[in-house]
Amino acid sequence: MYTIKRKTIIETIKDLFIDSAYNLDEKLVSSLKKAKQSETNNLGKNILDRIIDNQEIARNDDIPLCQDTGVSVVFLEIGRELIFDYDLEEAINVGVRRGYIDGFLRKSIVKHPLNRINTLDNTPAIVHFNFIPGNKLIIHVAPKGGGSENMSRLKMLSPSEGEAGVIDFVLDTVKKAGGKACPPLIVGVGIGGNFEKSALLAKQAIFRSIDDNAKNEVDQKLEKLLLEKINKLNVGPMGLGGTTTALAVKVNSFPCHIASLPVAVNLQCHSARKKEVTLIGKKINNTN
Amino acid sequence: MAKKLTTPINEETRKSLTVGEEILISGYIYTARDAAHKLLVDAIKNKEKLPFDLIDQVVYYVGPTPAKPNQVIGACGPTSSYRMDKFSPELMKRGLNVMIGKGPRSEEFIDAVKENKAVYLLAIGGLGAKLSKTVKENTTIAYEYLQSEAIHRLKVVEFPVIVAIDYLGNTIFQ
Ligand code: SF4
Numbered sequence: 001m002y003t004i005k006r007k008t009i010i011e012t013i014k015d016l017f018i019d020s021a022y023n024l025d026e027k028l029v030s031s032l033k034k035a036k037q038s039e040t041n042n043l044g045k046n047i048l049d050r051i052i053d054n055q056e057i058a059r060n061d062d063i064p065l066c067q068d069t070g071v072s073v074v075f076l077e078i079g080r081e082l083i084f085d086y087d088l089e090e091a092i093n094v095g096v097r098r099g100y101i102d103g104f105l106r107k108s109i110v111k112h113p114l115n116r117i118n119t120l121d122n123t124p125a126i127v128h129f130n131f132i133p134g135n136k137l138i139i140h141v142a143p144k145g146g147g148s149e150n151m152s153r154l155k156m157l158s159p160s161e162g163e164a165g166v167i168d169f170v171l172d173t174v175k176k177a178g179g180k181a182c183p184p185l186i187v188g189v190g191i192g193g194n195f196e197k198s199a200l201l202a203k204q205a206i207f208r209s210i211d212d213n214a215k216n217e218v219d220q221k222l223e224k225l226l227l228e229k230i231n232k233l234n235v236g237p238m239g240l241g242g243t244t245t246a247l248a249v250k251v252n253s254f255p256c257h258i259a260s261l262p263v264a265v266n267l268q269c270h271s272a273r274k275k276e277v278t279l280i281g282k283k284i285n286n287t288n
Numbered sequence: 289m290a291k292k293l294t295t296p297i298n299e300e301t302r303k304s305l306t307v308g309e310e311i312l313i314s315g316y317i318y319t320a321r322d323a324a325h326k327l328l329v330d331a332i333k334n335k336e337k338l339p340f341d342l343i344d345q346v347v348y349y350v351g352p353t354p355a356k357p358n359q360v361i362g363a364c365g366p367t368s369s370y371r372m373d374k375f376s377p378e379l380m381k382r383g384l385n386v387m388i389g390k391g392p393r394s395e396e397f398i399d400a401v402k403e404n405k406a407v408y409l410l411a412i413g414g415l416g417a418k419l420s421k422t423v424k425e426n427t428t429i430a431y432e433y434l435q436s437e438a439i440h441r442l443k444v445v446e447f448p449v450i451v452a453i454d455y456l457g458n459t460i461f462q
Binding site for chain 2: 063
């Protein structure tokens, strides 16, 4: 069996959140630069230019890209040969606390949705666990901003509404979000599963690399079609018109009930901060 | 070339602004988000003294990241304005007639803008690092316990905005 020290988890989570808040993923930066070339609206071009400039300032001067350093979302892919003799989720929350305090990130979490009292350290994080073969631990983190999250939606369609129904719902969501979700967006779409699974699929979709391909042909086709249609909506950068409403559409699907067609749309703003790292477990000498 | 304005911004100046125009604002502006808006409106209802004189002043919807020891302010881009829609008309009546935020506003808000000859300005969302460079002074003036939602007085130099709703109620949003 293998393990990873609690201290390593805490330090890694802390560093990942700080890094993600200050340094935008290079692939996303290239995608923004490409969009700037193709954008036909002058104001839109100008906004894209400032977004690119902003990430450079953030990187060079160590200032968070955006003041909303979000809710702390963590996906863990845990190798089955790993064992933890401590509370992994608690260690992650300690890492989040350190990251948000040491990294001068904004604490945006309240204790109860109705009493609205700030927890002062951005905990608790939202942690998802998954198992994979081997002795590795893959950690994905994203400080997910409230603006685009608030514009995300879920609908239980009737199966007969089919692909057209899915497309309509996605387009309507992007249109309704307008400038509020800070476009250009990465649009995460989850179809199938059930109520909560579709939302999770959509969230996982925005965690995908901006230049990857969907797992199957149906989803790949849908991604292409949706991107085309979304960029014809004339929402544009910050909702002020233009051809760059989305940089990418990511569709994740899952089998579902004969009577259901759940669809969830999770919007990711242009400040699409995320990082991942792979830790390798250390062998435990079992002396018992 | 963007027009340059210095705060406070009076009715005559507000009336000279047209939708889509880019403006660079210099001078003092005040930060407030939902929680501070609620407290301001409550204070008006209870006839309490307000933390700053509202007349012709500029409010900016922002909750910055904490400043590092060598910084005036952290990242400080705009938050979504629609959450302030239900509080803004009351504050406009008291003279707080220049508002900076991101995203569209409600019909009721636009009606109040027309009534009060106010103006709504758009800052580009997600430019927290870049916008922080325009802030030269930062003083907490009220509700410090609200943390990032407290009211700050900021001194800005050439803070960039776009006119989104003018005093006639014309808007940049389709
Ligand atoms: S939606 Fe994104 S870019 Fe816009 S303010 Fe929120 S976190 Fe920042």
